[in-house]
Amino acid sequence: MNREEINKLLDKFLSGEISPEEQKALDRWYKDFDGEDDVTDGMRAEEQWDLRSRMLGGIRQEAFDNIEHAKAPSTLTLRKLVMVAATLIMVVTLGFLFYRQQTQPVVYRTDLGEVLILKLPDSTEVTLNGNSEISYTSSWFGGFDRKVLLKGEAFFDVVHTIDDRRFTINEASGMGVEVFGTAFNYSVREGVNAVALQTGSVKITLPEEVAEKRKFHFLKPGEFAVYDHQSKEVAINTPANIERYYAWKEGKLILDYSTLPEIIDKIKGTYGLKISMDTTNWKAHKVSGTLPLTRDPESLIKNLEQLFDVEIKITNRE
Numbered sequence: 001m002n003r004e005e006i007n008k009l010l011d012k013f014l015s016g017e018i019s020p021e022e023q024k025a026l027d028r029w030y031k032d033f034d035g036e037d038d039v040t041d042g043m044r045a046e047e048q049w050d051l052r053s054r055m056l057g058g059i060r061q062e063a064f065d066n067i068e069h070a071k072a073p074s075t076l077t078l079r080k081l082v083m084v085a086a087t088l089i090m091v092v093t094l095g096f097l098f099y100r101q102q103t104q105p106v107v108y109r110t111d112l113g114e115v116l117i118l119k120l121p122d123s124t125e126v127t128l129n130g131n132s133e134i135s136y137t138s139s140w141f142g143g144f145d146r147k148v149l150l151k152g153e154a155f156f157d158v159v160h161t162i163d164d165r166r167f168t169i170n171e172a173s174g175m176g177v178e179v180f181g182t183a184f185n186y187s188v189r190e191g192v193n194a195v196a197l198q199t200g201s202v203k204i205t206l207p208e209e210v211a212e213k214r215k216f217h218f219l220k221p222g223e224f225a226v227y228d229h230q231s232k233e234v235a236i237n238t239p240a241n242i243e244r245y246y247a248w249k250e251g252k253l254i255l256d257y258s259t260l261p262e263i264i265d266k267i268k269g270t271y272g273l274k275i276s277m278d279t280t281n282w283k284a285h286k287v288s289g290t291l292p293l294t295r296d297p298e299s300l301i302k303n304l305e306q307l308f309d310v311e312i313k314i315t316n317r318e
Contacts, residue, residue: 107135112272113295122146122159127249129153130270153187155246175227176205185246189269191229196245197221253291260308271297277312
């Protein structure tokens, strides 16, 4: 007997409209209940709670009728009903607690200057930059809806699934990202979202308040997209060296005719820095090369002071 048939018989029994033939069928199901291990298998939580409530209601009515009217017990005895309902309550309660446990947010955070490599439940690999956070919700039985939230910066190597399930980041906040399988860097810091695409294709979505007619763009490998929350503007370009936007995951900072303000903007979020500096000589000064990144920014700051001939002071750290 399937779940739909059981529900119909229960409805008729609890309403007192069950026929003798239907009563016998329900008796047989109750008699064999211990062998019906899959009676709640596949039920949604609300379906299980509904079945539990209806059976408890039947038990209360059965007890009331027996006390008030001294009515002979029906073939579905009160004892059997209590046993069945207790079993269902246990199944539903355990299932509900397990469900709540499995739907708790999963959060990963990094300290200042720390780099963390992790794998999501769908085998997507994420490299999380310093002073960053990524979170997602684990669904029933540890599943994953491929929707994540990012604060800070991370490099994503997204796995393509057989059923072409999309992978989204910050879907309803600022500039969202939607992909099916690709590798890219995504930064969300100080009101600016930026995507640097290494391989594959990325769809970026823009909020309604953006002045642009198009609310989404498809990026091609080598393209870089920046969205400013304050100006509500998006810019897409093709830099000469896209690698410089995600070289941090290899422990290096690539300078490609970079100015000091550009470099400071790049590192201050990672290290949680607030700095002051002499701005006399840096405006027209551009440098190229590679600098190592470490957990402590002191050595990096000293290298920048020598390159730009300027004094840089760290005034505050988060």
